[in-house]
Amino acid sequence: MPDQTRRIVGRAAGLAAFLTALAVCTGDAVARTFPFGPERRGVNDLSNQFVPYHAHLWDLLHGKADGGPLLNWQSGWGTSFLPDLGTYLGSPFALLVALFPRADIEYAVYVVTILKMAAAAAAMTVALLRLRPGPWWAAAVLGASYGLCGWAVMEATYNPMWLDGLIAFPLLCLVGDWVREGRRPLLGPAVVALCWVANFYTAYMATIGAALVLLVRLLLANELRIRTLMRAVVTVLLGIGIAAPILVPVFLGSTRAYPGVTRQFQPVDWTDFFARLLPATYSFSSPAAFLGTGTLLLAGALLFHRNVPRRERLVWAGFAVAVAVSMQWGPTHLVWHVFATPNGSPYRQTFVLSGVLVLAAWLALSHGWPGRRELLGGAGVVAAVAVGATASDLVTGWTYPLLAVGLAAAGGALWCAARGRGRYGVVAAVLLAGSLVGQAAATTAYADRERLSRLDDYPAWGAEQDRRTAALAEADGWPEYRTDSGRQQITGNEPLLLGGQGVAYYSSHTPEVLTRTLAALGGGWTSRGRNLQSLDNPVTDALFGVGARWRDDRVVRTEPVLPLVTVRPEGTDAPRYGASPFRNQEMLLGSSVYTLPVDGVCPVGSEVFLWAPDMRGTARLGAGGRTVKLAGGMPKWRAALTSLGPQETAGTKPVLKGNGTRGHQVGCLDRERLTTAVDALRAKAAASITSVHVTDSGIRAELPPGTKGTVVLASPRIAGWTCDDRPADAYGGLVATKIDGRTWVTCDFRPPGLRAGLAAGAAALILPAALTAWKRRTRHRRRPGTPDPLTRDMAMASAGDTGR
Numbered sequence: 001m002p003d004q005t006r007r008i009v010g011r012a013a014g015l016a017a018f019l020t021a022l023a024v025c026t027g028d029a030v031a032r033t034f035p036f037g038p039e040r041r042g043v044n045d046l047s048n049q050f051v052p053y054h055a056h057l058w059d060l061l062h063g064k065a066d067g068g069p070l071l072n073w074q075s076g077w078g079t080s081f082l083p084d085l086g087t088y089l090g091s092p093f094a095l096l097v098a099l100f101p102r103a104d105i106e107y108a109v110y111v112v113t114i115l116k117m118a119a120a121a122a123a124m125t126v127a128l129l130r131l132r133p134g135p136w137w138a139a140a141v142l143g144a145s146y147g148l149c150g151w152a153v154m155e156a157t158y159n160p161m162w163l164d165g166l167i168a169f170p171l172l173c174l175v176g177d178w179v180r181e182g183r184r185p186l187l188g189p190a191v192v193a194l195c196w197v198a199n200f201y202t203a204y205m206a207t208i209g210a211a212l213v214l215l216v217r218l219l220l221a222n223e224l225r226i227r228t229l230m231r232a233v234v235t236v237l238l239g240i241g242i243a244a245p246i247l248v249p250v251f252l253g254s255t256r257a258y259p260g261v262t263r264q265f266q267p268v269d270w271t272d273f274f275a276r277l278l279p280a281t282y283s284f285s286s287p288a289a290f291l292g293t294g295t296l297l298l299a300g301a302l303l304f305h306r307n308v309p310r311r312e313r314l315v316w317a318g319f320a321v322a323v324a325v326s327m328q329w330g331p332t333h334l335v336w337h338v339f340a341t342p343n344g345s346p347y348r349q350t351f352v353l354s355g356v357l358v359l360a361a362w363l364a365l366s367h368g369w370p371g372r373r374e375l376l377g378g379a380g381v382v383a384a385v386a387v388g389a390t391a392s393d394l395v396t397g398w399t400y401p402l403l404a405v406g407l408a409a410a411g412g413a414l415w416c417a418a419r420g421r422g423r424y425g426v427v428a429a430v431l432l433a434g435s436l437v438g439q440a441a442a443t444t445a446y447a448d449r450e451r452l453s454r455l456d457d458y459p460a461w462g463a464e465q466d467r468r469t470a471a472l473a474e475a476d477g478w479p480e481y482r483t484d485s486g487r488q489q490i491t492g493n494e495p496l497l498l499g500g501q502g503v504a505y506y507s508s509h510t511p512e513v514l515t516r517t518l519a520a521l522g523g524g525w526t527s528r529g530r531n532l533q534s535l536d537n538p539v540t541d542a543l544f545g546v547g548a549r550w551r552d553d554r555v556v557r558t559e560p561v562l563p564l565v566t567v568r569p570e571g572t573d574a575p576r577y578g579a580s581p582f583r584n585q586e587m588l589l590g591s592s593v594y595t596l597p598v599d600g601v602c603p604v605g606s607e608v609f610l611w612a613p614d615m616r617g618t619a620r621l622g623a624g625g626r627t628v629k630l631a632g633g634m635p636k637w638r639a640a641l642t643s644l645g646p647q648e649t650a651g652t653k654p655v656l657k658g659n660g661t662r663g664h665q666v667g668c669l670d671r672e673r674l675t676t677a678v679d680a681l682r683a684k685a686a687a688s689i690t691s692v693h694v695t696d697s698g699i700r701a702e703l704p705p706g707t708k709g710t711v712v713l714a715s716p717r718i719a720g721w722t723c724d725d726r727p728a729d730a731y732g733g734l735v736a737t738k739i740d741g742r743t744w745v746t747c748d749f750r751p752p753g754l755r756a757g758l759a760a761g762a763a764a765l766i767l768p769a770a771l772t773a774w775k776r777r778t779r780h781r782r783r784p785g786t787p788d789p790l791t792r793d794m795a796m797a798s799a800g801d802t803g804r
Contacts (some may be wrong), residue, residue: 009129012136016125016143017118022156023148023437024114029443035107039448042106042459046158047458048506048531052493053088054097055105055113057497061098066478067500068696071749073478074495076505076514076532077544078715082751083249083253083509086246091164091198097258105497106461109160116163121147127170130177131359134366135417137429141436142365146170150276150290150356152209154447155345158455162348168195169355171469172210179232180218186768192239193764197246202348205336207236213359216319220312240762248753248760253509256719256752258516258529260508261636263341269330275389279406279439280398282450287327287347290443291354292383292436293406293483294413298361300381301374307367320476323353367679369418375411382407398446402439409435458491465490465498467629468550468731472499475555479564479694481547484534487640488550492531503544506531514716517733521588522581522611522641524632535640537609538669539585539593542678544714559798560678565701567688567739568710568731575732580668581611581641592717600654602647602668610654611665613638616659621645625652632660641667698748703739711745712736723747752755 025036034041059065067073072081093112100108125143127134146167156162175191176190178184190582195203203766214232236672240247268286275281277289277296291299302308303317311713326332327347334341335350364370370378386403389395413431416424451457459465466484476499477484484502485494492506503518510530519525524533536551541558548555568590575587582594595603602608615630616637621644632639644654647668654666688709690702699713711723713735721728723737724746730736737745 001538002319008136008801009126012129012140012143013122013125013792015137015140016121016147019140019144019433019437020118020121020147021114021146022225024117024153024444026437027153027441028448030441031445031448033448034460035110039112039124040452040460041158041448042458042460043451043455046109046160047490049088049494050158050160051106051109052355052491052496053084054094054109055102056493056496057085057089057094057425058097058100058102058105058108061095062102065468066161070751070754071697072496073694074499074501075493075578076716077482077501077503079505079511079514079722080249080509080718080749080751082246082249082754084507086197086200086250087253087508088161090246091161092194093119093164101464103296103461113157113160113163116160116167117147117152120152120163120166120474123167123170123174124355127173128359128362128366130174131362132366134362138417138432139362141429141432142298142362144433145292145295145361145436145440146355146358147291148436148444149351149352150281150288151347151354151441153440153444154282154288154290155348156351157447158451161199162196162202162351164195165206166351168198168203168206169209169352171195172206173213173355173359175235176210176214176217176232179235180214180223180228182231185235185288186772189238189242189764192236193242196240196243200243200247200250202351204338205349206350208336209349209355211236212319212323216315220315238768239763241760244760244764245754245757248757249751250509252719252753253751256511256513257507257509258512258514260530261528262341263343263346265330265333265346266339267333269392270328271389272394273324273328274385275392275399277385278389278395278399279402279443280396280446280448281392281394282454283394284345284454285347285396287350287353289350289353290439291357292410292439293403294435295358295361296380296382296385296412296433297375297410297414298364298370299357299378301370301378302360302364302375302767303381304374305364305367305370305591306373308363312357312363316363320353320356323356370414370417375414378413379407380592396446398442402442405436406436406439469498471546471555472550475548475557476500477547480690481545481561481563483555484536484541484546484549486550487534487536488553489534492526494534500550502534502546502549504532504534511716513718513730513733517716519638519739519772520577520581520733521585522585522609523638524613524640525638526631526636528636529638533640536643537585537641538607538674539589542674543585543588560675560682562678562681562714563685563689563692564694564714565689565692565699566681566685566712566714567703567707568712569684570708570710572710574710574730574736577732580665581666584732588734589674589677590681593670593673593677594727595670597668600666601651602666604647604650606647606668606670608644608647608654609667609669610642610644611654611667612642612656612661612663614660614662615639615658615664616658616660617656618655619644619656621647621654622649622652623655625655630658633661698746698751700744700746703743703745705743705744706741708740710736710738713747719752720749721747722750780798 029036033039070082072079097108119145124146125139128139175188178188212415272286276286303313409431415427417428478501483500485498485500494504495502515529517760523535542561545561545564547561548557577584586592608621613632614634615632618627620627628642630639693700712731715735716728717735728735
């Protein structure tokens with residue numbers, strides 16, 4: 001590419017990135033949303049997952065995390081981290097959080113989000129100019145319309161990992177160009193690998209979309225050859241192979257996760273589908289395909305553009321319609337979503353439709369500025385969409401005024417552009433860019449307000465979070481004991497955000513064994529078992545070594561607790577859990593510490609606990625006891641085992657108000673018996689374990705000679721644990737291994753699939769390098785003047801000869 005062309009492309013990409021960032025920031029400022037005002041930005045997964053995971057990444061990068069890239073000691077009492085790293089933090093942009101102060105992690109995530117949108121706009125601009133030459137500033141505006149598509153500013157803005165797919169689609173279209181031309185055989189797989197590592201889920205969708213774009217281009221150019229298709233397949237497979245060290249553990253982590261909800265796809269009404277192409281509409285369960293009226297006008301004008309070959313017009317228009325229809329048909333919907341309807345927004349592939357419409361708009365514009373016929377035809381398409389959306393409840397009072405103003409501005413811009421350069425060109429650029437930025441900013445502001453009224457929202461980081469973080473850090477004693485961030489949770493991943501080593505954990509990879517073990521011991525959850533809550537209970541605190549926790553607006557000590565590693569006597573059977581969490585806790589402890597009264601009345605001096613997992617309401621002990629809220633509602637919500645306080649008066653019973661109270665159980669904890677049981681186990685541990693060394697991915701315990709029994713690590717026995725180079729045993733859902741006289745035990749964690757992924761990645765890296773070396777060697781051995789096969793094929797193709 002000549003230097004002048006590079007400068008033009010760079011200028012266009014920079015303008016696209018600037019327009020995108022300007023529109024999003026303006027919209028957020030108008031809505032007075034963080035960081036431009038007091039309104040909360042943190043909704044749903046943004047606060048529950050992405051901000052805490054980026055905070056943990058900050059800790060990892062600064063050497064302050066408990067655990068490493070393989071094992072996360074802070075969540076779920078110790079769980080696999082590589083699948084979460086690959087799912088939520090795989091993007092290179094995520095590394096930028098290290099440049100911000102830890103307390104400004106929300107600012108960091110916001111900046112990363114804006115940069116991803118800007119990068120997607122820049123990448124699409126480059127792809128457009130690579131597709132066909134044309135006015136650089138117009139390519140920048142269309143690229144920005146892609147970065148500002150409704151899917152990005154409404155859906156992906158609070159699921160920033162999806163934005164990596166927005167970047168991947170134009171990048172993979174560029175890879176398709178290289179495949180078509182037989183160029184850059186090493187860079188192509190590298191780009192594919194980067195896209196799949198950044199976010200495999202949306203990269204999968206982007207790969208399908210880019211593959212379809214390549215097929216359309218090959219078909220139109222009469223270049224649909226087996227050799228080209230095989231080259232494309234090999235490029236993608238090599239790229240996925242290079243990404244295998246991340247992808248395989250992520251895939252296996254998903255297969256071992258607690259089962260999520262299974263949904264049946266229900267397509268939206270076509271009136272809603274059309275409405276989502278327009279500005280200032282919002283819905284969680286319909287495709288946010290808004291692109292800006294100018295882009296929609298140009299895409300509609302393609303069918304009527306006489307400078308575009310008729311076959312090309314029909315194929316690209318049919319392609320765009322086919323992509324839209326595929327989103328509404330069940331079988332193709334499943335193909336787009338890896339054969340499983342997602343739990344949440346069912347139109348996560350919408351960004352591909354947006355990209356295809358932008359490509360169509362550029363094809364219309366790059367063949368020449370549309371004239372009156374083309375503009376009228378495009379306006380007719382926009383009008384048809386607007387009329388089709390009139391029956392939709394998603395249309396708001398701002399939709400049609402914004403549409404009309406945008407249509408007038410875009411039409412005026414295109415009319416001015418057709419008049420020539422100079423001031424007409426400046427007016428055209430200002431009108432087209434201004435209409436896009438205005439509509440996108442208004443749509444962003446509208447979405448900001450609607451999200452707060454429709455989705456769960458969470459407070460931004462402030463003085464209270466600073467205070468809790470400082471208190472938890474001061475009390476931290478890991479690995480001597482755990483510190484729990486408490487039941488007063490701000491997010492589903494509070495230990496990652498505020499510190500400590502609790503059981504609270506929310507991920508797509510929440511292990512089934514962790515969820516079932518915690519549920520057996522009385523734990524609560526949301527999100528149907530994938531968002532686990534802290535369990536504030538003296539017995540589980542003792543069992544899992546929780547020596548300090550946040551409770552009642554302060555950190556409290558919870559002594560006595562067991563060490564991280566204990567030895568259970570030889571011949572002790574592993575617990576087999578039943579329906580009662582009280583009895584399950586006792587089995588894991590090895591002692592009886594609860595009384596289960598038939599009439600619900602506990603002995604005076606005991607602590608009263610209520611087990612009502614399905615209850616949604618309030619409970620208290622007698623008329624004057626403190627009121628405790630329970631947020632059950634199986635299967636989506638499960639209320640945790642809850643303390644109602646000490647039994648001070650004989651005959652006082654729990655008073656329950658709400659739904660789901662049937663089948664509740666009362667347990668009376670004897671603190672003295674608990675202390676005795678814990679002291680006995682601590683004494684046994686002190687006699688059986690000389691020292692314990694905790695690493696970023698495991699533990700090593702030194703034992704006196706002749707020690708026998710079962711070594712138990714107070715962490716869930718998730719897949720990947722080995723002890724002394726063989727799969728670890730399980731003891732009540734915890735990591736365990738039998739010993740018979742050994743003086744040491746080493747337990748290490750390696751995510752399942754890591755070794756296979758590394759082998760596949762190494763093979764994928766070596767193979768193209770070896771093939772390149774072989775080709776060069778063959779070329780040197782060939783007689784002077786004899787062209788290699790690739791050069792011969794390209795020469796024949798340029799001469800119009802297929803070689804057949």
